Amino acid sequence: MNSIVDKKMYTKEELLNLYNLPLAELLEKSAKYMSNNVEFCSLVNARNGKCSQDCKYCAQSSHYRTDIESYPLIDIDEVKKAAKEAKANMVSRFAIVTSGKTPDEGRDFQIELDMIKEINKIDGLTSCASIGILNEEQAKLLSEAGLNRFHHNINTCRSYYPQICTTHSWEERFNTCKLVKKYGMGLCCGVILGMGESVEHRVEMAMELAQIEPDSIPINILMPIPQTPFENYHDKIDEEHILRTMAVFKIANPQAVVRFCGGRMKLSQENQELALKTCVEGILVGNYLTTVGRQPSDDIKTVEKLGKTLG
Numbered sequence: 222m223n224s225i226v227d228k229k230m231y232t233k234e235e236l237l238n239l240y241n242l243p244l245a246e247l248l249e250k251s252a253k254y255m256s257n258n259v260e261f262c263s264l265v266n267a268r269n270g271k272c273s274q275d276c277k278y279c280a281q282s283s284h285y286r287t288d289i290e291s292y293p294l295i296d297i298d299e300v301k302k303a304a305k306e307a308k309a310n311m312v313s314r315f316a317i318v319t320s321g322k323t324p325d326e327g328r329d330f331q332i333e334l335d336m337i338k339e340i341n342k343i344d345g346l347t348s349c350a351s352i353g354i355l356n357e358e359q360a361k362l363l364s365e366a367g368l369n370r371f372h373h374n375i376n377t378c379r380s381y382y383p384q385i386c387t388t389h390s391w392e393e394r395f396n397t398c399k400l401v402k403k404y405g406m407g408l409c410c411g412v413i414l415g416m417g418e419s420v421e422h423r424v425e426m427a428m429e430l431a432q433i434e435p436d437s438i439p440i441n442i443l444m445p446i447p448q449t450p451f452e453n454y455h456d457k458i459d460e461e462h463i464l465r466t467m468a469v470f471k472i473a474n475p476q477a478v479v480r481f482c483g484g485r486m487k488l489s490q491e492n493q494e495l496a497l498k499t500c501v502e503g504i505l506v507g508n509y510l511t512t513v514g515r516q517p518s519d520d521i522k523t524v525e526k527l528g529k530t531l532g
Contacts, residue, residue, distance in 0.1 A: 230431060236424040240469050244461060248499040251468035254475040259529045260503040261520070262314035262349065262480070263291035263307035267336070268294045268329075272320045276376075276386045277450040278416060278443055281320045287448045294319065300336045301343075301438050308346050310506060310517035311531050316342055316349035316372060322389060323353040336365040341367050344430050349409065352519050354393050360400040370407035370436065373397045398433050411439035411482065414466055415458035416451060423466045427473040437503060438477045440467055442484030460492050464500075471500040478503040486515065490523075497527055510528065 239247060247268075270291025272281045280287040304315045317336050323329040333352055340348040350363065351372035363371065375394050376382070382391035401408045410433055411428050430438055442463060445454045458466075471479050480503030485493060506517040524531055 224381050228431075228475055231428065233421070233424055234426060236427055236469055236473060237421070239472060240420060240424060240465050244464065247465060247468050248495070248524055251406070251471040252499040254471055255473075255499065256502060257529055258502060258532045259497065259524045260314065260480075260532060261312045261506050261517070262316065262503065263303075263308070263310070263312040263505065263507050263517075264316040264318045264349075264351070265295070265300055265303040267317045267333075268292070268321065270320055272322070274322050274386060274388045276388075278385070278413060278446070280446040280449065282449070285449050287446055294325075294332060297332065297336055297339055301339050304340050304343055304346055307507070307516040309344060311521055312506060312517075313345065313532065314347045314349050314370065315343075316351055317377060318351040318372075319353065321353055324355070324359055330362075332419035334362060337363070337366045337368050341369075351409075353427055354389065355397045355400050357400060360404045360406075364404035364406055366405055371401040372409035372437075372439070373401065374411050374441075375426070375429060375433070375440065375524045376413050376415070377416060377418055378422050378429055380425060381416075381422045385416060395429075395433070398435070402434075407437075408433070408435040409439060409480075410435035411441065411480070413441040413443055413484075414463060415443035415454060415484070415487075417454060420462070423462075424469065427466075427470050430470065430477070432474045435474070435477050437480050438470055438474060439469070439482040439503075439505065440485075440489045440501075441482045444487075445480045460488055463488060464492060464496060467496055468500045480505060494523060494527060497523070497529065 226328055270281045272288055275284040280289045307315050337348045347369045349370045375472050377385055379391045398410055445452050479501050482505040504520055506520050
């Protein structure tokens with residue numbers, strides 16, 4: 222993470238003005254907050270499908286008849302194997318990810334806690350988890366289990382959230398982020414771009430993230446899934462606006478690692494490299510939850526080509 226201490230709380234008007242600068246000028250401004258380090262993280266999809274929530278982008282929602290394989294929580298041995306493979310690909314952070322609104326009460330949640338403890342035993346790996354909306358007791362137990370960082374996206378801004386999901390609220394996500402910080406864990410909190418939001422909505426996301434103060438901001442770009450309400454949302458954001466959004470996020474949140482996540486293959490290789498020079502300092506490597514990513518070896522080559530360090 223950068224040692225930026227002069228964080229400014231920008232107004233919406235200020236961020237809109239930045240967003241609309243000539244692209245080269247905007248990226249020059251965001252580049253001032255960059256370190257020379259790129260952090261790799263990876264995940265294991267530990268429970269897939271049959272989610273009760275109606276998020277319109279998601280293949281795992283039980284509200285839509287998508288062509289995905291659903292399965293219950295995997296064995297701890299599978300998690301350990303995936304974590305060791307990730308470490309071999311220069312990954313420093315490894316997450317367990319489960320479908321569903323909240324961590325299951327009872328046996329599943331206890332197993333998830335045990336998974337975290339096993340990841341922590343692997344030298345050189347740091348544990349992360351993305352297991353849904355938390356209550357206070359769950360946050361406390363995760364902290365006690367030694368979880369280093371919890372991932373929970375706001376996905377979009379508060380004002381646009383009702384257009385994305387109706388079965389839970391933006392405020393529930395925000396409250397989970399507060400609990401994570403209350404119990405001393407790091408926070409990974411980001412968004413999905415290209416869901417029909419406006420430029421103003423993207424600026425609102427940047428402002429809300431500045432209020433939340435995450436350590437990491439994962440940037441996902443919608444990959445439309447057949448049979449979901451957003452299946453035809455292929456043209457809701459272009460490469461230039463992806464770059465503009467990430468740059469504004471970095472300027473508004475200089476202390477956070479802006480991170481490439483799902484959908485980054487919508488950017489050309491040239492623009493991925495440009496982002497890594499000017500506003501992106503992290504990459505979720507390998508495949509994602511229900512979409513295909515990029516080979517970690519290719520990302521390692523890109524980082525080396527740019528003269529960056531891995532850490």
